[in-house]
Amino acid sequence: MRAKPSRPPGAGSGAASHGAPDHEDRVEIAPPDLEPWRAGNTGIPYCYSFDSGRPGPHAMINALTHGNELSGAIAVDRLLREGVRPAKGRLSLGFANIAAFRRFNPQAPRRSRFVHQDFNRVWAPAMLETATRSTELDRAREMRPLIDTVDMLLDLHSMQMPDAPLILAGPLAKGRVLAEAIGTPALVVLDAGHEEGIRLRDYGGFGDPASPKAAALLEAGQHWSAGSVDVALATCRAFLDALGLVPAAQPPRPPQRVLEVTRVLTIRSDSFRFVRDFDGLESIPEAGTIIAYDGDDPVATPYDDCVLVMPSRRLVRGQTAVRLARDVP
Numbered sequence: 001m002r003a004k005p006s007r008p009p010g011a012g013s014g015a016a017s018h019g020a021p022d023h024e025d026r027v028e029i030a031p032p033d034l035e036p037w038r039a040g041n042t043g044i045p046y047c048y049s050f051d052s053g054r055p056g057p058h059a060m061i062n063a064l065t066h067g068n069e070l071s072g073a074i075a076v077d078r079l080l081r082e083g084v085r086p087a088k089g090r091l092s093l094g095f096a097n098i099a100a101f102r103r104f105n106p107q108a109p110r111r112s113r114f115v116h117q118d119f120n121r122v123w124a125p126a127m128l129e130t131a132t133r134s135t136e137l138d139r140a141r142e143m144r145p146l147i148d149t150v151d152m153l154l155d156l157h158s159m160q161m162p163d164a165p166l167i168l169a170g171p172l173a174k175g176r177v178l179a180e181a182i183g184t185p186a187l188v189v190l191d192a193g194h195e196e197g198i199r200l201r202d203y204g205g206f207g208d209p210a211s212p213k214a215a216a217l218l219e220a221g222q223h224w225s226a227g228s229v230d231v232a233l234a235t236c237r238a239f240l241d242a243l244g245l246v247p248a249a250q251p252p253r254p255p256q257r258v259l260e261v262t263r264v265l266t267i268r269s270d271s272f273r274f275v276r277d278f279d280g281l282e283s284i285p286e287a288g289t290i291i292a293y294d295g296d297d298p299v300a301t302p303y304d305d306c307v308l309v310m311p312s313r314r315l316v317r318g319q320t321a322v323r324l325a326r327d328v329p
Ligand SMILES: [Zn+2]
Pocket: 065, 066, 069, 156, 157, 158
């Protein structure tokens, strides 16, 4: 039902996307009680850090970059309740957009993605250093001193559609290396950022090819699906094992498929529509196949076997409609 033209283009996005509930808004999981973690132990509310006292990387697992993406919050809550501690290096665990999370309403689960603006678009230093205030900018500034000390970041997300879980590994070789070290989920997408703003994953050293810091963004499956919790938790454990912070036997896993995004299709008009419903990961055999219209302009695939990654249902000017990708051997 995504991309149906009956949803008026420009009707809203993010916190303002109030479409009628449909099957994509089915909520199978409940928000965890995060109040026990309010104080944190870092001076930053809802942020914890545990230092092993031994040399090693500072790894962080971050949940709730988007306030309504519950699977990551459930996974991090679980790790905290288990009393996870690193055998080497330092481990930080955080819940980012708590203010949006607190507004989660299973009757309108899309509304609590953020409060004022997308927390995952505010990470340009020039933006963080302005005097402009918003719920998300304030929280990013609060977390920034901790983030600045992180070497390896796993940022936990979920997605609109029931697409296969994947890691968005970014455009840099080190992102792919980290994703392949984690080893799960089975799909790795090498992507550039968004045009609208810098993501946490691309902030500072994470997005600097000369820095050894690296970050991976997990899309754990569809928002609010029970399976997304399993994927988030398994990926957290694989991440901690891969870095040697919390060694644990990992189940056998198939080799990952790696897709390289060659183009992020940003919506230019107020009337973008796909020619049909795409679920994601469709491979379009022939170059030049029209997949959408942006206003009057046809959007064609640039090469044979073009793969559509995470087509959006929020078809709003300035936002990402779909990513075009090809298989990397
Ligand atoms: Zn997200």
